[in-house]
Amino acid sequence: MFLEKIKNAESGVLLYGITPPKAGTTEERVAEIAQRTIDRLSALDIDALVVYDVQDESARTKDERPFPFINALDPLTFASEHLTALEIPKIIYRPAGKFSATELSNWLEELHKQKFHPVFVGIPAPDYPVKTSLPEAYKIWEKHQETSVIGAVTIPERHKVLNDEDVRILDKMNSGVSYFISQCVFNLDYAKQIIEDLAASCESKQINPPTIIFTITACGSGKTLEFMEWLGIHIPEQVKDDLRAADDMLEKSVNICMEIASALTDFCIERSIPFGFNIESVAIRKSEIEASVDMARTIGQLLRKKGLRKSSDDVVTEVMDVV
Template structure:
């Protein structure tokens, strides 16, 4: 179980991340999308499913958004209504500051009833009027801590600029956070530097390291590449050139992700950091969705080869 793996600091955790359908999608089409999503998910050897909350972050930057923003269905409602037959835990993202304490308390109660787990995320803009502080949100969650775990987001790019990601992570750990899911990783050096600071801080304070789950994704086009950069994901110039000049951007991005995964696996094993991977599948193009399935299966094989996951049972003909 995902909860036990996090509590035991097991490495080799695998998550798969999706976004709900757009909010204006007709109900019958939502059901059809969910059915196709389930068909894909049933075949995956994953520990939990991540369902993102989609926010408009245009106010965060003056740069033009490469893709127009479109709101999505509520991730908890989509998961609980349409994905309940998938018998793996669901991790639901939510910007706590957008909701009152009463709304958040009800949401956490419903989440726990479904055996889902929360990840509180930041607000779409620095000047957003906060209804519930992050500290208050963690205090509300603590009422459920006996049978729940809570995660948080870590951003290596922020550490590269502010050099305080380890401080932010320890502060959240003091509020009950036991694992972190990273922003999408393309700059492995940024990820390593953030982890180095985290390891040093935990050693200095004589506390256990949290589990860190690194997010990897498939990039299907130059425009998607631009959107990732708009979101604040740092893509080294050398990788950017490889993606832009590749005859098959999807294939090249999968190759890059597998290389990053291999580096992070070896690094975390060497540093005794409990870790895992979250493979994002937020595109709607069939080629990119299929590539995300290939990517998570290949990373599962890499983790199995290191003895960090049991190989899934495969039925073969007699």
């Protein structure tokens, strides 16, 4: 249903995002991690699984990285070889600039064969040598546009500084991009401003807006909080104070995330912007992983209450009507 929902610009899309195991992990351990992922997610009502391409972004900032960078397995390889039992579409991230046009074309052919969908992202640092620009990468993808959708990233923090995220979104739409997955949202005002400006731009140009999928992530420790800020995620001072003062930071962060999800749901509905959520789980602590699964369930329930997702009973009724 993911492909149809994006092509039809339906609201209520629900994704779940993970990173592959670190490089050098034994085959047995990779299989174990994959099986745990399948077991956790099989019962979730999600439209697709996002598998990130982990990049070293240390050159992007002079600040010391809170956690050491560790290479991860290739996301396409991990998804295609270990997650086939999870019978939902996979969305695979790829930094287009790191690869030649031929390499990207071959990668897209393999992706298409698996019925996966790409999200092209930028280079990990401004001075990184670019082999293929994003517009060139979108052009290479065009041959698959009838049977696939391509996504891109949107960054609320960038819009706050440059005030041009709506322009970037519309430019990428012209290249075939139909949905955008945001950086993790902890500043509600930043996310709302993108929606406000995007809605105004689309109205002025008399074009239909793309789907905006907001990434929601729990935070269970001071170290994780520090790492989020290092990644460029803006966390308001009051939110940081509330998290640090909480008896249970993880529980508090989940409550904050749910408030953000609820507010963005109403805000996007009011402005007729198709939207959804991506529940990100990149932590290794069991409690944080379980919290992300619970959030996916709860946000799914929120979307169903708003009439944006069908309940299992509705699906069964439709199948019976067809039969």
